[in-house]
Amino acid sequence: MKIAVIGGGPAGLYFSILVKKWRPDIEIDLFERNAPDDTFGWGVVFSDKTLSYLKVEDEPSHDAIVQRFERWDNVDIIHHDEKITVRGNKFSGIARIEILHILQERARELGVQLHFRAPVLDLSQFQSYDLLVGADGINSEIRSQYAETFKPDLSTRTNRYIWYGTPHLFHGLTLTFRENNAGVFAAHSYKFNKTTSTFIVECDEETWQTAGFQDMDEDTTRHYLEEVFHHDLHGGKLLSNNSKWINFVLVKNRHWWSERKDKGYVVLLGDSLATVHFSIGSGTKLALEDSIALFHALRLTERLPDALIEFEAQRRPVVDEYQDAAYESLLFFENLKDYMHLDPIPFAYRLMTRSGKVDHENLRRRDPVFVEQYESFVK
Ligand SMILES: Cc1cc2nc3c(=O)[nH]c(=O)nc-3n(C[C@H](O)[C@H](O)[C@H](O)COP(=O)(O)OP(=O)(O)OC[C@H]3O[C@@H](n4cnc5c(N)ncnc54)[C@H](O)[C@@H]3O)c2cc1C
Known part of the structure; x- marks a missing residue:
């Protein structure tokens, strides 16, 4: 069998690793438009549960990732x-580029052919491949070239966000809410190595317009936001990695795979298939789990249509559930203004339970002290 993987993000690399480890005779070519050291964004977070899957599937890459982790169990809410600190939320942070380097090295070691600086636009070059894997992220070229088949549903959300780093270390997932005369700003921050934290700022369209970001260049924007979060950054700087304001796009697809006209099959994985709002910190996790599910389906049966049916049957309910939870979380941030009047304790409670994945009793198990504080407040 011959497989072409388009996109060298977590989804494409991890899928290639698992298949090549299982069956070295399968030829895998991975095409990535960027160079091996290019990446967008800063750090990403993982829950403990994700890590246990990674250990089972491929111990060497799991061990390398874990060695570079920064860990914490607190969510700090500044309002x-x-x-307000809520404990019992085990997370680990790591630089996105570190994960990519670890996965690239592992894929190379196993014999995956990695082609960097290889943007894919013309799909006719893949006629000799049995399976084309579209792991090319949120703006997937594969998805748009097969749009008739996949029937994607792309919803551009109204909030804007910008992904910075900062040398100020946030020990734990810190969600900071600040208001000025333009409106309300939220920052999602956490350290992901010994020297740097991720710092994502989000605001609604009205705040964005009133602040005048449409007329600001990159430096002015950064200085403006350093001022909004001056106290939280301890006067420190924000670091840009080609950081720009973006509207989050919620991606869903009616169909996940298809037979190609010329030869073989095509399937989507990771962000090209489905996105979840970054406020639940699960996009990379879902991308890796998609890869695991597709690999297991192939291992079950090498008859491609059967494997692809199995992949979708196993994975769709899980992805739907995460997208539902992430949607509730996204709505919280889109409607932030409606919650800003709340006192810090009920505000933190509303925030912690926003996605529906954590309820009162679950929160009590995580942090009984916080739940007691909340119960005394609402008595
Ligand atoms: C602000 C923000 C914060 C986030 N924080 C977290 C977090 O804390 N935790 C978490 O788990 N997730 C987080 N995510 C989500 C996470 O980044 C994505 O879900 C994850 O990277 C998806 O992996 P992927 O491999 O599907 O796609 P990507 O990582 O986007 O990789 C796709 C790759 O395909 C390449 N590519 C694209 N088009 C082509 C082409 N035509 N030809 C060749 N190559 C191509 C791209 O260069 C890229 O390398 C965050 C996302 C954002 C925007």
């Missing part, structure tokens, strides 16, 4: 200048 009305008060810090």
Whole structure:
């Protein structure tokens, strides 16, 4: 069998690793438009549960990832200048580029043919491949060239976000809410190595317009946001990695795979298949789990249509559930203004339970002290 993987993000690399490890005779060519050291964004977070899957599937890459982790169990919520800490939320942070380097090295070691600086636009070059894997991210070329088949549903959301780094270390997932005369800003931050934290700023369209970001260049934008979060950054700087304001796009697809007209099959994986809002920190996790599911389906049966049916049957309910939870979380941030009047404790409670994945009793198990504080407040 011959497989072409388009996109060298977590989804494409991990799928290639698993298949090549299982069956070295399968030829895998992975095409990535960027160079091996290019990446967008800064750090990403993982929950403990994700890590246990990675250990089972490929111990060497799991061990290399874990060695570079920064770990914490607290969510800190800064609202009305008060810090509320909620414990019992085990997460680990790592630089996105570190994960990519670890996966690239592992894929190379196993014999995956990695082609960097190889943007794919013309799909006719893949006629000799049995399976084409579209792991090319949120703006997937594969998805748009097969749009008639996949029937994607792309919803551009109204909030804007910008992904910075900062040398100020946030020990734990820190969600900071600040208001100025333009409106309301939220920052999602956490350290992901010994020297740097991720710092994502999000605001609604009205705040964005009123602040005048449409007329600001990159430096002015950064200085403006350094001022909004001056207290939280301890006067520190924001670091740009070609950082720009973006509207989050919620991606869904009616169909996940198809037979190609010329030869073989095509399937989507990771962000090209489905996105989840970054406020639940699960996009990379889902991309890796998609890869695991597709690999297991192939291992079950090498008859491609059967494997692809199996992949979709196993994976769709899980992806739907995460997208539902992430949607609730996204709505919280889109409607942030409606919650800003709340006192810090009920605000933190509303925030922690926003996605529906964590309910009152679950929160009590995570942090009984916080739940007691909340119960005394609402009595
Ligand atoms: C602000 C923000 C914060 C986030 N934080 C987290 C977090 O904390 N935790 C988490 O788990 N996830 C997080 N995510 C989500 C995460 O980044 C994605 O879900 C994840 O990277 C998806 O992996 P992927 O491999 O599907 O796609 P990507 O990582 O986007 O990789 C796709 C690759 O395909 C390449 N490519 C694209 N088009 C072509 C082409 N035509 N030819 C060749 N190559 C191509 C791209 O260069 C890229 O390398 C965040 C996302 C954002 C935007």
